[in-house]
Amino acid sequence: MQIKVENLSKTFSPGMPYETRALSDINCEIGSGEFVAIIGHTGSGKTTLVQHIAGLVQPDSGRVTATLDDGTETVISEKGKAAFAVRRRVGIVFQYPEYQLFEETVLKDVCFGPKNQGLDQEAQEARAKEALRLVGLDPDVVGESSPFELSGGQKRRVAIAGVLAVEPELLILDEPTAGLDPKGHDDILDMIDRVKEDKSLSIVLVSHNMDDVAAYADKVIVMNAGTVVMEGTPEYVYCERGSELKDIGLDLPAGPAFLERLREGGLDVDIRKLGFEETAGEIVRALKAKRGKKTEKNAEQQNS
Amino acid sequence: MAVRDITLGQYFPGDSCIHRLDPRVKIVCALVYLVSLFVVRSFWVFGLCILFLAAVIILSGVPFRFISKGLKPVIFLIIITMLINVLFIRTGDPVLTIGKFYITNEGIYRALFMGLRLVLLIFGSSMLTLTTKPIELTDGMEKLLSPLSKIGLPAHELAMMMTIALRFIPTLLDETDKIMKAQTARGADFENGNLKEKAKALIPLLVPLFVSAFRIAGDLAMAMEARCYHGGKGRTRLHQMKLGRVDAVAAIVMVVYLGCVIASRYININIF
């Protein structure tokens, strides 16, 4: 499934003293099978944008179009049955999704989505069990326990399974690792990446963690004050336009951020490196060059 | 409609003389005003109430369209009240007859009277909440009720409960909005279906909401204890309430106003 967002605008509480223009004239695309990350400050409109893509909020103007793999185009930002049917193929995992769990057992909770799709009991459970396995939980072990008894990380997995059970083609995740410990964080991201490959999903990840974005995303959308200010590969966003990113107060991934610090400190490094190995390699190169210059200088001094 | 659009019970920041009134005086004045609406017997006295309310609104500097938004959630209630009056009051002269069905001039008169009273009631109480910080409101209540704590009324606890309730209304509304959207994304339908289906559809909303509320309550209780809360005993306050000249003026105006309204009951000027 492919998503196209065109000229999308949204204002909350128009005419009230706390009127907020959440989105203004947004244009962006999410390709089929793409891993797209949306970054930006809190309040920059990231969450509002993904809620529009999931069809949970109606735009004031502009539209969101979905193109299915068979080529049919549907405007999903409008009301109506056709839009509703296509919107079902978009799954969204909210921030702290474990706060939406409500059923007596894990299995029942994960069945909620399939049940609303009108599947029979057997099909519901088959879907739910598969979704639980996808997120790395054994349905035979946790299936009958209460979701409220699980650990924080497990609860979150159950909540994500609840969305996967709807069998979306596009999965949106709004800061899925917030509040988890380092291991829980890594586990969730690895899981998302695995599910994406297994189910050939498109992924939209809203995140503040630039290292995760650099490591996983094919494309980065940068938002600031309700507009899209940049769109491109992580290399393009972080390396080519890193200084603009810093101007709007966003972080760089650890590698480029540290290289920039070194350059400010006077070390002659190329800051356009993204991965850890590349960063380390660049520092080694720069240090060797510096050492070389020093010995050259010393030699010159001795000669003269 | 986003849940945050509800204005009833919201504070409108300002620095007018109405804003600066001592909350205790303001609460008493508001009560007097509300009582006065029920003393009124004829339309022309409502003119006096409207005049009074208009003066307060103008002095407060709160835009009228903001105040009128407070009417939105209850407009339905007002219309029903008016309809009941029109349809069920059988005294007076019929002014409109359709077959066996008729409505009377008295019915229309009473409907308009009740409608106007409700609108003035809501505007008046909105003025109290719009010009008084919630915290001042609860402080004022606590002070007004404190003499009753001698006979066992937990004035401090009531005020604290109100403070917390006011503080967490926006939080819980946001939470409700979020859970609704999340369950909608999983295919939940909160709008369609008959009453039984609708009630059932609320479970996926209410259970997480209660769980959230309990979690918040637990966290808050812990935080309050950590910040040395141990009831009202030995507690001092940042804001000391002092009565000033404005408060004296307000009290006099209020007495005069109430006097006029009560007097109107005994003076017969019947326009209708």
Added chain:
Amino acid sequence: MAEDAIISFKNVSFSYLQEEDGSAPVEKLALDDVSFDIQRGSFVAIVGSNGSGKSTLAKHMNALLLPTSGSVIVEGIDTITASDEAPWELRKKIGMVFQNPDNQLVSSIVEDDVAFGPENIGMPPEEIRKRVDESLKMVDMYEHRRKGPHLLSGGQKQRVAIAGVIAMDPDCVVFDEPTAMLDPRGRREIMAIIRKLHDQGDTVILITHFMEEAAEADRIIVMDQGKIAADAAPAEIFSKEDLGVLNVPFAVKLSAALRKAGFDIPAGTVTEEKLAEFLCR
């Protein structure tokens, strides 16, 4: 107990009953024979995975929880005695900031919220005014003092929560994952305040999942399954290859890679600031 220890844990264990579906309640051991001292004026980070007992540990420091066995001594007073008489006397010395910025603010006006603690300990009104203003200025939230918390960002709310604690003028502030729910900007703001508090001479205890933050402390206590797994300076903690559930700070990882490439990075370089300083020399 060491002469200058502000908080002292002596063989502290804490257990609670957990009810599981259908079966009888099971006793769970959250802290298992924990002993350590916190020096006055120090900056101690406590790390460990979820459920390792970090928060339980922190709540023993201001008598929100009392040990099942062993004792916690704060400023020379046993928390069990303190909690029998007037726990608030102890809590005004040991302030605590929690994880969720929303769920710890009591009032719908910033300055009234900051005043909540001082009001509870019966400070005179003029003094409260002074403390509230000072605290709000300290966390750089003074101009927002008349706003409602729901109009603030997560980081700003957390700054208000910190102001509410320091308005009571505590000797020690315990931060229980204060940055877990914040964005990077919010995190930076909170860390800057924590540094400032420490520089002023306050004792700071920081529970965190972010190793970059822990690396700034004088000392790191690693918790694992209710026990202290390690207790040492950051350099020593991060020098170990296997940190279990902890991840290594970027600066430590990079130092190791550079050492492998033949550069002599001094041991103890655990923050990016220090490493950059060394590399640019």
